[in-house]
Amino acid sequence: MSEQVRPEQRAREQALVEQVVASFDHAENARLTELMQALTRHLHAFLREVRLTEGEWNAAIEFLTAAGHITDDKRQEFILLSDVLGASMQTIAINNEASVNATEATVVGPFFVERSPEVPLGGDISGGAAGQPCWVEGRVTGTDGEPVPGARVEVWECDEDGFYDVQYGDDRTAARGHLFTDDDGHYRFWGLTPVPYPIPHDGPVGALLEAVGRSPLRAAHLHFKVDAPGKRTLVTHVFVRGDDFLTRDAVFGxxxxxxxxxxxxxxxxxxxxxxxxxxxxxxxxxxxxVLQPRSV
Structure with missing residues (x-):
């Protein structure tokens, strides 16, 4: 469609791009200048490529406004938007280059909360949530193969109905918790067998997925966040082999x-x-x- 634009119109549009890009030349932070100028170029390139209409632009503004209105301290619609566009996973891929045998990182997701309850080794994180009991164990090591004692292993997941505790609105804390590895780097706990579940799809992001014929379902998984002194913090998932949604996970995780x-x-x-x-x-x-050294 952009090929049909007359040369004089193309020149007028390009002049605007250059004017906006130049407006960021004097920012004190050089990185901010780089980011804003690149964002401007790419945004204007998109607008010009698809020849965006004013009605479509207004619809986009309304979409973002709706995402803001539905966001609160327990729901982050903008994280959902980033996730379903693959932007979250792309950012993670850029910032977590593969190193030796280190465990791969994935998205945090919108349901992580601070201050989860601590459970002892072999304890139960389910907190009364419904689901099949599941014993999970493993060992945390560095890329050198040495065990990482005292690593903080944080876990959170949905219940058998596909809901996280924060989605119930009654202040319950369930199916989440943290524990610490033993002297040999081992951890173990009882949780729930993961099941597929939909990301929240009663808001603007859900409407977008429906409009483009995409499912909101995520492949069954457990969330992990692992911290240890001298090691790079890892946020990742563990997925269930054989799950039907492994090849069509809603957030590409x-x-x-x-x-x-x-x-x-x-x-x-x-x-x-x-x-x-x-x-x-x-x-x-x-x-x-397997955790990477913090310096990587």
């Missing part, structure tokens, strides 16, 4: 290296720690984590 077996165990099969589950089946998974 799946990485092959993060897919593991969640082994199903029938009712009555002994648990690793001797826990009695009555008439409930359970699952088990192992997820080893």
């Amino acid at each position: 799946v990485r092959d290296s993060l897919i593991v077996d969640f082994v199903q165990h029938a009712v009555g099969v002994p648990t690793p720690d001797g826990r009695h589950l009555g008439e409930r089946s359970w699952a088990g998974a192992r997820f080893d984590i």
Whole structure:
């Protein structure tokens, strides 16, 4: 469509681009100048390529306004927008270059909250949330293979109905918690077997996905955030092998290296720690984590 623009019109538009770019020349922060000038060039290139109409621009403003109105301290619609556009994963990819055998990073997602409850090694993070019990264990090491004792392992997930605790609106804390690795870098806890769930789709981002024929469902996963002195903080997921949504995760967060077996165990099969589950089946998974040095 842009090929049909007359030369004099093209020159007028280009002159505006150059004027706006030049307006950022005198910012005291050189990085800010770089960012704003590149953003201006790319934004204007998009506007000119698609020949955006005034009605479409107003619709975009209304969309962003709606995203702002629905955002609060428990819901971040702009994170959702960034996620479904792949911008979150692209930023993570740029800032977390593969290093030796380090565990790959993925998106934080909109449901991480500070001050989760601490549980002991082998403790239960479910907090009464509904779902199949799941034993998760692993070891945290550095890229040199040495164990990382005292690493803070934070975990959060949805319940069997696909909802996080903060989505219920009753101040419950469930299916989230943190623990610390032992002297050999090992961690272990009880949680819930992950299930696919939809990202919040009752707002503008959900309307966008529906309009373009995309599903809001995420592949089944557990969220991890791992901190340790001298190591780079890792935010990642562990995904369930065989899940139907691994190839069409709504936020493009799946990485092959993060897919593991969640082994199903029938009712009555002994648990690793001797826990009695009555008439409930359970699952088990192992997820080893490798942290990069902080200097990388």
